[in-house]
Amino acid sequence: MSRFIESILIPTDGSDGALAGARRGIALASRIDADVHVLSIVESRLQASDIDELDLPSFEENAEEAVEEIARLATDHDEEIDVTTTVRTGTPFQSIREYASRREIDIIVMGTKGRTGLDRVLLGSVTENVLRTARIPVLAVPPSADDPSVTDVPFDRLLLPTDGSDGAAIATEWGIEIASRLESSIHALYSIDTSPIDDERASNDLLEFMEQRGEKAIDAVREHGEDAGVSVSGSVVTGAPVREIPSYATENDVDLIVMGTHGRTGIGQWFLGSVTENVVRQADVPVFCVPVSAEHP
Known part of the structure; x- marks a missing residue:
């Protein structure tokens, strides 16, 4: 190998x-x-x-x-x-x-x-x-x-935030490879930030659309995991990614967060980039940050 x-x-x-x-x-x-x-x-x-x-x-x-x-x-x-x-x-x-x-x-x-x-x-x-x-x-x-x-450093549970972007896809490849080599499980997390939306009806329509996009992004991680023999579960949550990612990691005893440093922008659900820096500042667990320039593992 x-x-x-x-x-x-x-x-x-x-x-x-x-x-x-x-x-x-x-x-x-x-x-x-x-x-x-x-x-x-x-x-x-x-x-x-x-x-x-x-x-x-x-x-x-x-x-x-x-x-x-x-x-x-x-x-x-x-x-x-x-x-x-x-x-x-x-x-x-x-x-x-x-x-x-x-x-x-x-x-x-x-x-x-x-x-x-x-x-x-x-x-x-x-x-x-x-x-x-x-x-x-x-x-x-x-x-x-x-x-x-x-000797006791754990790598059992990895959290993989995703927004379906190219940056998240590269981080997914690294996360899956790490999990495969270390025999870890992965939980994919898609966070929907509705704070920029004021109109309630527009909010409901967009929320449904974003939930569908989130499920699609998580399915992509799950399929990649299955191909590599890695167990992948997933969740779509509503809230600001900079809050939801560290919170999920703490509440679920995550050992390592794996995320990209660039993703989508604007209402299209951009959480990678400046959000990654904020997650690094706030998280109580290590964060494996993957730039878009990183070679595929």
């Missing part, structure tokens, strides 16, 4: 948020036989700082310690994991993106919160910049996610 994810990049700044992301990345790498790259960035602006007491070598030492901590965590969990550690100087999100491109990394796994200020901002706002610019999937892990050991 070929590996559909051969390499995983784990950025770190040594924070608890970075460690939470690393646990998911290592667990996934071990389960699918992928190589791990651990990267820490010393911000280039620190070199130009006019703060006399700033000790740049200490930042470099901390970065070395951060990548070695993750490397030890990986090899302690699975000694067969191939781990590469790197420390670079630069702008964090740009350095992450460039490293991923040059090393032909398949996915990036990172926490959504890290250190701030002169403690080396790497995660948090940097994660959002990576999400906006990366051409490969990014698994964003929030600090509110359960904090299991690497």
